[in-house]
Structure formats: C-alpha cells, structure tokens
Amino acid sequence: MSFHPAMDYGRGRHKSARRLPEEGPAFVYTADNRAQLEEICSRYPPERRKSAILAALYLAQHQQGFITRNAMRHVAEVIRCTPAEVEDVVTFYTMFYTRPVGRHVIQVCRTLSCALMGAERVTEEFSKALGIAPGETDARGEFTLLEVECLGACDRAPVVGVNDAWQELQEPEAVKALVEAMRSKGEAALTGCYLHVEKSS
Amino acid sequence: MDPVLTPYIREANSHTLDHYIQKSGGYGALKKALGMTPDGVIDQVKASGLRGRGGAGFPTGMKWQFVDKKSPKPKYICCNADESEPGTFKDHVLMERNPHLLFEGCLIGCYAIGAKVAYIYIRGEFYHVQQVLEAELKKAREAGFIGKNIFGSGFDCEIYVHRGAGAYEAGEETALIESLEGKRAQPRLKPPFPAVEGLWGCPTAVNNVETLCNVPLIIDRGAEWFVSTGPEKNGGPKLFCISGHVKRPGTFEASMKTTLKELIYGENFAGGIRGGHALKCVIPGGSSVPVLLPDQIDIPASFDGIAAAGSLLGSAGIIVMDETTCMVWAAENLLHFYKHESCGKCTPCREGGDWLHRILGKIERGDGEMKDLDLLMSIANNILGKTLCAFGDAAATPVLSTVKTFRAEYEAHIREGRCTLPASWRSANRAHAAHAH
Numbered sequence: 001m002s003f004h005p006a007m008d009y010g011r012g013r014h015k016s017a018r019r020l021p022e023e024g025p026a027f028v029y030t031a032d033n034r035a036q037l038e039e040i041c042s043r044y045p046p047e048r049r050k051s052a053i054l055a056a057l058y059l060a061q062h063q064q065g066f067i068t069r070n071a072m073r074h075v076a077e078v079i080r081c082t083p084a085e086v087e088d089v090v091t092f093y094t095m096f097y098t099r100p101v102g103r104h105v106i107q108v109c110r111t112l113s114c115a116l117m118g119a120e121r122v123t124e125e126f127s128k129a130l131g132i133a134p135g136e137t138d139a140r141g142e143f144t145l146l147e148v149e150c151l152g153a154c155d156r157a158p159v160v161g162v163n164d165a166w167q168e169l170q171e172p173e174a175v176k177a178l179v180e181a182m183r184s185k186g187e188a189a190l191t192g193c194y195l196h197v198e199k200s201s
Numbered sequence: 202m203d204p205v206l207t208p209y210i211r212e213a214n215s216h217t218l219d220h221y222i223q224k225s226g227g228y229g230a231l232k233k234a235l236g237m238t239p240d241g242v243i244d245q246v247k248a249s250g251l252r253g254r255g256g257a258g259f260p261t262g263m264k265w266q267f268v269d270k271k272s273p274k275p276k277y278i279c280c281n282a283d284e285s286e287p288g289t290f291k292d293h294v295l296m297e298r299n300p301h302l303l304f305e306g307c308l309i310g311c312y313a314i315g316a317k318v319a320y321i322y323i324r325g326e327f328y329h330v331q332q333v334l335e336a337e338l339k340k341a342r343e344a345g346f347i348g349k350n351i352f353g354s355g356f357d358c359e360i361y362v363h364r365g366a367g368a369y370e371a372g373e374e375t376a377l378i379e380s381l382e383g384k385r386a387q388p389r390l391k392p393p394f395p396a397v398e399g400l401w402g403c404p405t406a407v408n409n410v411e412t413l414c415n416v417p418l419i420i421d422r423g424a425e426w427f428v429s430t431g432p433e434k435n436g437g438p439k440l441f442c443i444s445g446h447v448k449r450p451g452t453f454e455a456s457m458k459t460t461l462k463e464l465i466y467g468e469n470f471a472g473g474i475r476g477g478h479a480l481k482c483v484i485p486g487g488s489s490v491p492v493l494l495p496d497q498i499d500i501p502a503s504f505d506g507i508a509a510a511g512s513l514l515g516s517a518g519i520i521v522m523d524e525t526t527c528m529v530w531a532a533e534n535l536l537h538f539y540k541h542e543s544c545g546k547c548t549p550c551r552e553g554g555d556w557l558h559r560i561l562g563k564i565e566r567g568d569g570e571m572k573d574l575d576l577l578m579s580i581a582n583n584i585l586g587k588t589l590c591a592f593g594d595a596a597a598t599p600v601l602s603t604v605k606t607f608r609a610e611y612e613a614h615i616r617e618g619r620c621t622l623p624a625s626w627r628s629a630n631r632a633h634a635a636h637a638h
Contacts, residue, residue, distance in 0.1 A: 043361040048401055050383035054325075054366045079383070092385040092544075094367035095325045111287045112488055113444035113520055115534050120628035149369065149538050150287040150488075151326050154444035154518070155451045164328035193297070193329050 021090070021098035024068025029078070033059045037078065050081050053089055057096055066097040094148065102137045102144040104182060106130075107161035108170075110147040113154035118172055122158045123147055125175035142183070156194055165190050202430055204454040206414055206438050210298035216333055218340040221301040228301070228346045230417035234309045235354040237420075242313040246416060248424035250436050254291075255281055255372070255409030256487065256516045257591075258504040261416075264406055267396035268314040274403040278310045278319040279381060279395075282410045283365060283372035285324055286487035287538060288518030291440035292410035294452045296323070297330045299414070300337045304347065304360055306413030309420060311358045314406055318359050321410075322377050325366040334362050369542035373590045374407035375399075376544065387546045388590035411440055431457040435503035441470075445521035448472035457503035457514075461485060461493070464502055465521055478523035482606070486515025488535050489595030491602035527622035528607040529614050532599050533561035539596035547588040553580050554596045561600070564611060567618040574611055577604055 029037065037056055044051040056079055060071040072086040079086070090096045097105075108114075108123045123145070127133055130143050137144040153159045156168035167178065167190045181189035209215035209224055221227040234242050247262030268276060280303070284292040296303060307319040323331050338360055341347045349357045363381055370376045371386035378400050380386040399405025415437055419427050428436040435457040441464050444450045449472040453464065465483065466473045474480050482492040485502070490513040500506045507514045522531065536558040545551045557580055563569050581597035588594070604611060613621045623629070 043359075043363075045401070048382070051363070051381060053383035054364060054380070057366070058364070081383075085384075088385060089383065092368065093325070093365075096366060110534075111538050112484075112531060112534050113288050116445045116520075116522060116526065116626070118626040120631055121626065124628045124630060148326075148367075149541055150285065152284045152290045152293050152324065154288050154290050154442065154520070157444060157450070161326060166329065 020069070021072070021087070022066075022068050024064070024070045027060070027064065027068060027070040027074045029059065029074065030063060033063055034078070049079050050085070053079050053081070053086065054093070057086075057090060061096060066100050068098075100137065100141070102142050104142065104162050104186070105144045105146060107146045107148040107151075108134075109149070109151045109157070109159045109161070111150035113150070114157040114159055117157035119158040121172035122160065122170050122175060125172045126179070129176045129179040143179075153193070162187060162190055166193050167191050168194055202438065202456045204438065205418055206302070206411070206440060207294065207299065207452070207454045210294060215298045216300055216337060218301060218337060218344060221299075225299075225302070226421070228305055228308075228341075230420040231305050231308050231312075231346065232352050234312055234420050235352055235356055239313045239315060242309060242420065245424050246313070246419055249415075249419045249427040250424075250434055251412065251415055251419060251427065252435070252504055253409055254411035254415070254439070254516070256286065256489075258514065261408060261412055264396065264408070265310070265314050267394065268406055269397050269404040270315055272404050275318070276311075276314050276316040277400045277403055277405045278307055278314065278316050278413075279374075279377060279400060279405055279407045280307055280319060280321040280410060280413055281372060281374065281377055281407055282321050282323040282327070283377060284327070284410070284516075285369040285372040285542075286489065286516045286518055287535070288442060288444055288484065288487050288520040289516040290442050290444075291452050291517065293327065293330060295410055295414055295440070296327070297333050300334050301341060302414045302417060303410055304338065304341055306416040307360050308347065308351070308358050309416050310406065310408060310413055312356055314404070316406075317357055318361065320381060320400075321360065321362045322371070322381055323362055323364055324371070325364055328364075331362055331364055338362065368544070369538075370544040370590075370592060373592060376590065377407060378405065385544065387544045388592075390589060432501055432503050432506065435501070435505055439502070439517060441502060441517045441519055443471040443519045443521065445519075446475050446478065446523040446526070447521050448475050455502075457501060457506070459502055461498040461500055461502045461507070461519070464519065465498065471521070474521070474523050476523075478525060481522045481524045481526055482528075483522070484512075484518075484520040486513045487518035488520065488538065489591075489598055490515045491598055492606055494606065525622065525624040525626070527565075527620055527624065528603045528610050529561060529565045530620065530622070530627065532603045533558065533565050535599040536561055536596065539592075539599075543592065543596065547590075547593060549584040549587045550593040550596055553584040553593075556580055557584075557596070557600050564614050565620055567614065567620065569611075569615040571612070571615055573615070574604060574608070 040055040041052045056075045076083040076086045134147045158170045160167040165187045214220045251261045252258040368386040371380045375389035376386040395405040464470045480495045504514045540554040540558045543550045581600040584593045584597040
C-alpha cells in the first residue's frame, strides 16, 4: 500500500524491505459492525473520524481474525483517510495481527514482575504442551503462542492473556492441564481477573 | 490512615452506581464543585498540593491553571488510563472497583478547565476493565450525572472511553494524544504543551486515573485534610503496587508518611520477602527508576523521600527482588521491554535500546568482555536526556543503575563466562535460545 493508489510497492523499482500484510479476500464490514463503528465515531467531533481508527481495526480483526490489506482499504474508506495512514497504525500497535492467528492467542507476560515469578518457565511449558515456539500457531489453528510485555496485573504474576480474557497466577506445572481444559472449555477454563472472584484477603 | 480511594474494593458490587451512592455519597463532590466557580475548584486543588500520580508528580492544580481558558477552541480532559509502566497496576483496581470516583473526578476536572468532554484512554489489554467502565458510564448517564445540564447547573459534560491497542509509549501524554487522534503513539516536541495545544490542537489536560480519583476527595473533605494526610508537599492517599518476591503482592493504600520498608515488610502490607530469602534490591517506582538497596529503604515512600534516596516514586510500582535474582538478567529483561516498546521516533532510544539489550544478552550468556561495561555506560549516557520524551531516560536507567550498583556481579559473569546466579524459577533453555541469534 502506498500514499498513492497507482504506486505499487514491492514490484518494479519500488522495492520495500517491509513484509507486506496479506492481500486477503474482499472485505466489507457486516451491517452490525458498521453500525457499531458509527456509534463509536459519534464520540468524536464529526471532522475527527480518524480517532475511531483503532476501534475500526478491532472490529475488522474481530470479523476476520486478522487484518489484511483489503480490510485496511475498507477501513480507510469508512474512516475517510488513506490506506497508508491505516497501515501506519496497524503496524505500530502490538494488538493487531497481520497474519492468521489461532482461535486462542496465548500471551504470556514476560516483563520483570512476571519473570521474577516464573514466566519464562510458563512460556517453556506452553511451548512443550502446544508443540510450538513463541510467535507460532499450531497446525490446527487452535493456539497461537506469544510473549508480550507487561499486562498491568503484576501482583497476580505470572499473568497470561488469552484473546481478551485473562489467566492469573499461572504456575508452570499447571500449564499442561490448562491447555487441556481450554481444548474442551475454551475461555471458560480461565481464572479471569481476580477482582471479579476474590472474596477477601 | 483509613483507605479513602479503595475502601470497598473487596465488596462484590463496589463498582456499581448504587453502591457508590449508598456508601460513598455518590457525586456529592461534583454537586459541591458545581456550586463553586471553576477557578475556585482549581484554587482548592492547588491548595491541596495534589501531585500527579502517573509518574512525574507534577502539581495537578498548576496543570489545570495552565490550560488556556481564553482560547476560543474547545477544551478537553484526557484521562491517562494506559497504565503501562512495568510493575504498576493501581489504576486497574481503581477503574474496575471504583469507576464512579474516576468519572466524578473527570467531571469536576472538566468543569474546572471549561471542558465539555473527557476521554478515558485505556490500554487495549484492559478489555475486562473497559467493559466495567462502559456499563457504569451508561448508568451514570441515565441517572443524569453525565450529559446535559448536570444537577440543573447548566453544565454539560460527556465522558467517553477510548481503547488503545498495545503500546507502552501511549502512556506519555503527547503520545497518548497522538494515539487518541488515530495515529501512532509517538511523542510530540514540547512546547507547546498540551495545556496550550493538545488534543486536535485544543487546550488539554492529561491526568492519570489515580490523580483524578483524588479530586472528588479534595472537594469533599477540603484541601487542609488532604495536606494533613502526608508529609509536606506529599499529601493525600497514595496507592502502592507491590510485586515480585514478596509474601503478599498487591495494591495497598497508605499515606506517603509510610516507609518503603514498612510497605515491603509490614503485616498490613506485602508481609516481607517470600520463602525465607533476603532482600536484594527494590525498584520503587516502576521499571524506569534506579534500584535501591536494603539499607536505603527506611525512608518515607513519598515523591521527595524516594528522590532524596536517589531514586523516584514514579508510578509507585514497587518491584521487589530477593537474593536469588541475577541483576544482569533483570537488566536484560527490562531492556527487552524498552527495545520492544520504543516508538522509534528518536534515534538514541530506538537504536540504543536494542544495542544495550544485545550487549546485556551477550554478558548474561557468558560471552561478555570487560570493555562491554564501559560501552554499556557510554551508550546509556548517550540516550539519557537526548530524546523527545522521558522514555529514553527510562531505557537507560536500568543499565546505568545496575552497572553502578552491581558492577561486581557483571564482572563475575564476564570472568566466569556464565550466569553466576541462574535461579530455579528461570528457564534453563532460554540461554541456549539467546545463543541462536
């Protein structure tokens, strides 16, 4: 994608070192997603629709699993900016995926507080249980394993994000059982955020 | 002092509007503020001496006073709920268990600076917290606390939640504004400061969640009460986040008269070091500040108390490390964070962070040379103070601080050609993985 639709990066003279996101199938928001996006756009002044770009990308990712070049073009059209501006944003933020990911994206926090409580071992056990290295997706498209930076729940370390849900106080020894439980129960197998469940201390 | 920010967080429905109205005098401070002049509100906050809880400790009343009220443009409050400093998780608790206190703070802030809209910029990973905020905002709107003509005063105000998407840098106030405008979260050159040209070029105040939560308390109980709760210039309740090798990690509310030592060892706080180990060092204010040694922690955990000891209170993210922790490993872990999260705008931070991380990895896996230590210091000193935002300093600090304080440990790694403190809670295979690249 480029600043001008006629310029074709990646071919001819314009070779870029960037790894281009996938073209993907044709993309249009579902009516429901489009309506949601318009509601979010209404939170900003009418001439500031671009502020809704992160929300627009979340909706696209939710609809399709990851963000393709076709999705970026559609987002640009809806937000009324250029596809290059959309790609600029997509490639900056870690929570947008430009490659297909598994149904459950496992995000082990690797930053200091979690690492002090054994996060490295947790990642290692996930790797073993799933048969994939961090950054990879299993063959069945069920799990993607990622290491992420501080999730902001350091008192419940090690913390693991799974899509938009959470698993807290994850011990390395219990990883295998968690993976099994997620295979049958999905996100219902997770602890969630402790503030919902803790009675008293 | 008894908790005032978090008194009910362990009660099941503490986040609901009903609970807030019954137990916390719901929106009474807002009503009181609307009976004052906007300048009167700012004067009250100034008199309280409230200092920003996000990390910099800048006086909130002054920040509001700097907002250009004569500008014909709309004014905005951006609440910084990005909470991305490693070791910090206090705003998480406030938003999830006491969201109406935050809304009330946003509304009073908007009234004071002449804004009609506040945006709460929440980090993308706090999806479950965002759900709470959105649901409670709806209730507050339906009850008439948010919207048109609040309390029949003629004051209109809206609050919206804006979700980020994974970027540490979005916690920097101008980068937060960029992100809110739908761009990459990269900092702006200052001046102009947001108070003059912020969101969409309009006068804007960017305030941390905990800061805004203190505002209704100040209006309700008065500036004198606020001042009286802490040491001079360090008044008010403070949330401390304690994580790492302690018996009871968590968020604790206390006066800034409390010592750092008491927070770590006190029975009402983190309860001491786990497993009978000895304390090695403490990072007292989020990962970006210098470490303190065990003999340096008997000091008030206040902005000025910790600064006097050579570190910073920052975001009050207290990371505790016991004697089993290798400091080269810890520095490498943090520099991985900083190289990953550098927004890439300034060369010293973008290139230097990665370079520091590579050298630390080399030393940690046993391939270091003595000259690397001088190189580390020299790179870090070439980042320090040479970037648009404080992120560069944050990335340099773990290196400068650990090499200075634990130089013997670095030298032992180099001399013996291995990590001299490979704790059982770390991965033994990770060193091999590092070899691969």
